[in-house]
Amino acid sequence: xIPDWLTPAIMTIVTxxxxxxxxxxxxxxxxxxxxxxxxxxxxxxxxxxxxxxxGVTTGSATLAILFGALAGLLLALIFGLLTLNxxxxxxxxxxxxTLFGLGLSALIGxxxxxxxxxxxxxxxxxxxxxxxxxxxxxFGQDFLxxxxxxxxxxAGWFLNRTRWGLVLRAVGENHDAAHAIGxxxxxxxxxxxxxxxxxxGLGGAYLSLAYTPLWVENMTAGRGWIALALVVFxxxxxxxxxxxxYLFGGITILQLHVQGFGVAIAPQLMSMxxxxxxxxxxxxxxxxxxxxxxxxxxxxGKTFHPSQ
Amino acid sequence: xxxxxxxRSEVAQGMIYGSPLVAVAATLVSGxxxxxxxxxxxxxxxxxxFISPVSSLDGWTELFVKATPxxxxxxxxxFGFQANVWNIGAEGQLTIGALAGGGLALLFFEAxxxxxxxxxxxxxxxxxxxxxxxxxxxxxxxxxxxxxxxxMLVYVGLLVLSxxxxxxxxSPDGMNFPESRLFHDQATLPVFVSETRLHIGWxxxxxxxxxxxxxMARHIIGFxxxxxxxxxxxxxxxxxxxxxxxxxxxxxxxxxAGLAGMIEVSGPIGKIQPMISPGYGFTAxxxxxxxxxxxxxxxxxxMLMALTYLGGDAAQIELNLPNAVTGVFQGMLLFYLLASxxxxxxxxRLAPSAPIISKTGPSK
Numbered sequence: 001x002i003p004d005w006l007t008p009a010i011m012t013i014v015t016x017x018x019x020x021x022x023x024x025x026x027x028x029x030x031x032x033x034x035x036x037x038x039x040x041x042x043x044x045x046x047x048x049x050x051x052x053x054x055g056v057t058t059g060s061a062t063l064a065i066l067f068g069a070l071a072g073l074l075l076a077l078i079f080g081l082l083t084l085n086x087x088x089x090x091x092x093x094x095x096x097x098t099l100f101g102l103g104l105s106a107l108i109g110x111x112x113x114x115x116x117x118x119x120x121x122x123x124x125x126x127x128x129x130x131x132x133x134x135x136x137x138x139f140g141q142d143f144l145x146x147x148x149x150x151x152x153x154x155a156g157w158f159l160n161r162t163r164w165g166l167v168l169r170a171v172g173e174n175h176d177a178a179h180a181i182g183x184x185x186x187x188x189x190x191x192x193x194x195x196x197x198x199x200x201g202l203g204g205a206y207l208s209l210a211y212t213p214l215w216v217e218n219m220t221a222g223r224g225w226i227a228l229a230l231v232v233f234x235x236x237x238x239x240x241x242x243x244x245x246y247l248f249g250g251i252t253i254l255q256l257h258v259q260g261f262g263v264a265i266a267p268q269l270m271s272m273x274x275x276x277x278x279x280x281x282x283x284x285x286x287x288x289x290x291x292x293x294x295x296x297x298x299x300x301g302k303t304f305h306p307s308q
Numbered sequence: 309x310x311x312x313x314x315x316r317s318e319v320a321q322g323m324i325y326g327s328p329l330v331a332v333a334a335t336l337v338s339g340x341x342x343x344x345x346x347x348x349x350x351x352x353x354x355x356x357x358f359i360s361p362v363s364s365l366d367g368w369t370e371l372f373v374k375a376t377p378x379x380x381x382x383x384x385x386x387f388g389f390q391a392n393v394w395n396i397g398a399e400g401q402l403t404i405g406a407l408a409g410g411g412l413a414l415l416f417f418e419a420x421x422x423x424x425x426x427x428x429x430x431x432x433x434x435x436x437x438x439x440x441x442x443x444x445x446x447x448x449x450x451x452x453x454x455x456x457x458x459x460m461l462v463y464v465g466l467l468v469l470s471x472x473x474x475x476x477x478x479s480p481d482g483m484n485f486p487e488s489r490l491f492h493d494q495a496t497l498p499v500f501v502s503e504t505r506l507h508i509g510w511x512x513x514x515x516x517x518x519x520x521x522x523x524m525a526r527h528i529i530g531f532x533x534x535x536x537x538x539x540x541x542x543x544x545x546x547x548x549x550x551x552x553x554x555x556x557x558x559x560x561x562x563x564x565a566g567l568a569g570m571i572e573v574s575g576p577i578g579k580i581q582p583m584i585s586p587g588y589g590f591t592a593x594x595x596x597x598x599x600x601x602x603x604x605x606x607x608x609x610x611m612l613m614a615l616t617y618l619g620g621d622a623a624q625i626e627l628n629l630p631n632a633v634t635g636v637f638q639g640m641l642l643f644y645l646l647a648s649x650x651x652x653x654x655x656x657r658l659a660p661s662a663p664i665i666s667k668t669g670p671s672k
Contacts, residue, residue: 096642103635110630268471
């Protein structure tokens with residue numbers, strides 16, 4: 001017999017993992033082009049607040065999702081202009097993006113504290129969606145969950161099977177060589193940065209529209225940074241990123257359920273699990289210096305000067 | 309016609325100090341727009357935000373109180389940032405330092421000893437160092453990115469704080485509020501301007517600025533840090549021990565962040581409570597950049613950033629604006645600073661759009 005709690009538990013893991021899938025896949029594309037955008041947290045929280053504000057005022061989930069992605073994209077545009085056009089330090093600019101996003105989202109969200117959003121409609125196919133476990137899991141999710149899976153497939157296909165994917169990887173591995181054979185380095189990077197921004201915005205939108213459906217200051221709670229760690233964990237491969245995202249979603253939900261079962265551990269100690277797991281995973285992936293260097297894009301984080 | 313960046317043959321010394329001023333000016337102009345959008349009179353709001361908090365002696369002492377942790381942390385961070393060691397977990401190191409120092413105050417609650425405060429300071433420094441030692445160890449032993457590990461430890465540190473004050477350290481006579489007992493006088497930093505909150509922590513911060521300045525200018529470590537930042541290959545050829553620099557940078561920044569935490573709990577706060585810092589550890593990153601990674605610059609940048617905290621409070625009380633405005637101002641300032649820093653290395657030219665092969669710029 002299947003226990004009653006199993007299906008809802010798996011469903012919540014999906015909900016907890018989806019924001020990470022979006023953000024990690026977006027950042028993989030960015031880093032593959034040789035740009036390190038540490039502002040994922042800021043872009044996510046802006047996506048969350050924009051989606052929630054539009055969702056509450058218009059009542060339209062579609063508009064909310066669109067504006068969530070747009071907010072992430074606009075923040076990414078600032079990052080792109082600063083690092084690509086004005087050649088600012090990528091680490092510092094990424095941090096600025098996060099600090100600015102957290103501040104601005106709190107300012108915008110101030111008016112929406114206490115409001116609620118009905119959540120996203122879920123797919124509901126008669127009979128099929130009612131199969132035990134598989135039914136709701138595969139045929140009973142909301143639109144964004146399917147889109148997150150599609151984005152992983154798209155990113156994998158784009159990077160490995162298309163001409164522009166090859167150009168993007170070339171730009172990320174050696175921007176001088178790519179420039180020398182005539183590829184528009186900064187244009188490719190800007191497109192990747194904007195894609196990453198809108199994906200982070202979608203991840204944030206999912207948090208405030210589906211995961212909690214309400215607005216809380218700082219509600220991303222480090223998920224943007226966990227997504228950055230997932231990129232390393234995944235060795236910059238989209239397929240592994242979705243696996244990692246579900247692993248972390250699972251850990252997040254596990255610690256909530258352990259508290260529910262009345263295990264006598266302080267809730268704060270359990271809440272540390274996702275963060276500690278992130279550190280452990282990073283150590284495991286990074287300790288082999290040679291393998292790490294092989295999978296990381298060679299020009300990652302380096303500023304491109306066309307004339308040199 | 310197109311705007312073109314032409315590399316300067318030498319870094320423009322004047323712009324190194326000019327660009328923070330450009331950034332501050334741009335932030336103020338954007339502030340006018342922001343306040344207009346928020347529906348308050350822009351000039352009044354700017355006055356409330358930036359002038360009224362420091363129009364009295366009281367205001368200045370409050371400014372120094374807020375600047376103390378910012379300056380302490382940013383001096384440490386700028387040391388690491390110069391050597392490309394990115395400790396962005398100062399908020400966590402501050403928290404653990406506060407817990408280590410404050411924990412001592414709770415442990416020797418009834419103690420009547422003048423040694424208690426110095427012991428708390430040492431405990432605070434060691435606490436911050438211990439928290440920063442984790443990313444240092446993982447970076448040097450396992451090649452793990454210190455940005456991500458130090459940041460993850462911020463969340464862990466805040467959870468340790470929450471656990472302690474909800475559990476073992478909760479005040480027995482605090483009506484079940486999640487906070488510790490109020491420290492005794494022996495564990496509280498003395499105030500040196502009477503009838504204000506200005507405590508000796510500010511003097512410590514000034515001493516740290518002076519020491520940092522001397523170390524950067526005169527000590528071999530300061531020289532090595534600068535070389536690693538400017539020419540990593542040269543540093544490697546010269547045989548500088550990279551791991552030693554990573555450890556030194558993280559120990560200095562962690563220790564100072566821990567000290568800042570201890571000073572917060574034994575100075576203005578006087579107990580351990582759920583929120584010890586309104587993000588000083590993160591704001592200090594902006595302070596370090598705005599201060600040009602130089603201890604003296606950090607001192608002035610720290611005071612300016614402290615003003616944005618006071619301004620946020622004033623705007624909340626007098627204009628009914630959410631005090632998140634502070635965060636927006638801080639973020640904007642860093643954006644403008646990074647943008648105007650382009651002037652340090654490049655000349656901006658309005659040029660015909662035909663490509664011109666430019667001279668080799670300063671190497672980076």
